[in-house]
Amino acid sequence: MKKLKIGVIGAGHLGNIHLKCLGLSDCFEIIGLHDVNASRAQEMSQEHGVKSYDHLDELLEQIEVADIVVPTTYHFDVASKAMRSGRHVFIEKPVTTTVEEARALKTIKDEMNVKVQIGHVERFNPAILSIKNLDVKPGFIEGHRLAQFNPRGTDVSVVLDLMIHDLDLILKMVDSEVVDIQSKRVSVVSKTDDICNVRLTFANDCVVNLTASRISLKAMRKLRVFQGDAYISIDLLEKQTQIIRLLEAEDGDDPEYLLDTHKGPRKIDMYLPEITPVNAIQMELETFYDCIINDTPTYVSLEDGIRALDLAYKIMEHDL
Numbered sequence: 001m002k003k004l005k006i007g008v009i010g011a012g013h014l015g016n017i018h019l020k021c022l023g024l025s026d027c028f029e030i031i032g033l034h035d036v037n038a039s040r041a042q043e044m045s046q047e048h049g050v051k052s053y054d055h056l057d058e059l060l061e062q063i064e065v066a067d068i069v070v071p072t073t074y075h076f077d078v079a080s081k082a083m084r085s086g087r088h089v090f091i092e093k094p095v096t097t098t099v100e101e102a103r104a105l106k107t108i109k110d111e112m113n114v115k116v117q118i119g120h121v122e123r124f125n126p127a128i129l130s131i132k133n134l135d136v137k138p139g140f141i142e143g144h145r146l147a148q149f150n151p152r153g154t155d156v157s158v159v160l161d162l163m164i165h166d167l168d169l170i171l172k173m174v175d176s177e178v179v180d181i182q183s184k185r186v187s188v189v190s191k192t193d194d195i196c197n198v199r200l201t202f203a204n205d206c207v208v209n210l211t212a213s214r215i216s217l218k219a220m221r222k223l224r225v226f227q228g229d230a231y232i233s234i235d236l237l238e239k240q241t242q243i244i245r246l247l248e249a250e251d252g253d254d255p256e257y258l259l260d261t262h263k264g265p266r267k268i269d270m271y272l273p274e275i276t277p278v279n280a281i282q283m284e285l286e287t288f289y290d291c292i293i294n295d296t297p298t299y300v301s302l303e304d305g306i307r308a309l310d311l312a313y314k315i316m317e318h319d320l
Contacts, residue, residue: 019050
């Protein structure tokens with residue numbers, strides 16, 4: 001099995017996690033790491049037993065894949081340099097600070113013919129993976145992503161900090177374009193928005209109601225999907241999924257589980273898909289490896305990252 005030479009750029013909280021996950025994988029050879037904070041980079045270098053590079057260019061010369069986990073404001077500069085060096089690039093979400101920067105990266109990607117994957121890690125949540133073969137055609141989706149206050153991340157709106165996870169999942173589920181946005185954002189303890197509620201209407205008439213908050217007393221990450229033949233409850237925090245369907249009634253069915261509908265009697269059926277525990281970050285990095293080795297499309301493409309970021313900014317522009 002060919003290992004790809006990878007370098008981690010960013011020695012913060014996520015950089016530490018990525019180094020741990022890469023160390024567990026057989027897909028990559030960790031060449032080293034770089035951070036503008038040399039002392040922090042050296043500390044992490046010693047912790048993980050990998051080389052610390054003082055200059056980004058030196059690291060780029062030695063690697064095939066750049067794993068970019070620097071603060072979002074530096075995503076464009078670092079990613080564009082890595083891509084112009086011919087390196088495949090993994091970029092943490094959100095892809096860039098602005099949509100214009102993200103589109104500029106797409107131009108570079110097309111020009112350099114490199115692979116780019118965006119770190120929307122909830123795509124690899126076991127609860128989401130458990131329904132990947134299900135025919136999901138939502139009519140209405142309700143979502144709550146609530147977190148306790150943490151000063152880390154408050155430099156950006158809660159829409160970019162938390163809600164963007166669900167925006168990516170929604171855009172993947174609803175194969176249609178957003179035609180109407182109604183949102184309300186409130187800043188409580190930060191200079192930026194701490195809570196946001198948005199109602200999205202899609203061209204196919206699907207309606208989505210999302211709430212994201214980072215000032216909740218209790219954590220919650222849930223999506224409830226309603227469609228013509230099923231109700232799907234997805235608990236991203238507890239990694240559990242429930243599917244409730246109405247099936248045609250048959251002779252001998254327990255009357256307790258029968259429901260009179262406009263289509264006649266229907267049987268209530270609850271299905272709990274098998275949940276396979278995974279290390280989501282390790283899995284997304286190994287999925288990126290597979291697409292590079294096999295020259296296939298990335299699981300979370302740069303275009304996906306642009307769509308989620310574009311929608312996030314439109315939500316922030318449509319405050320009631």
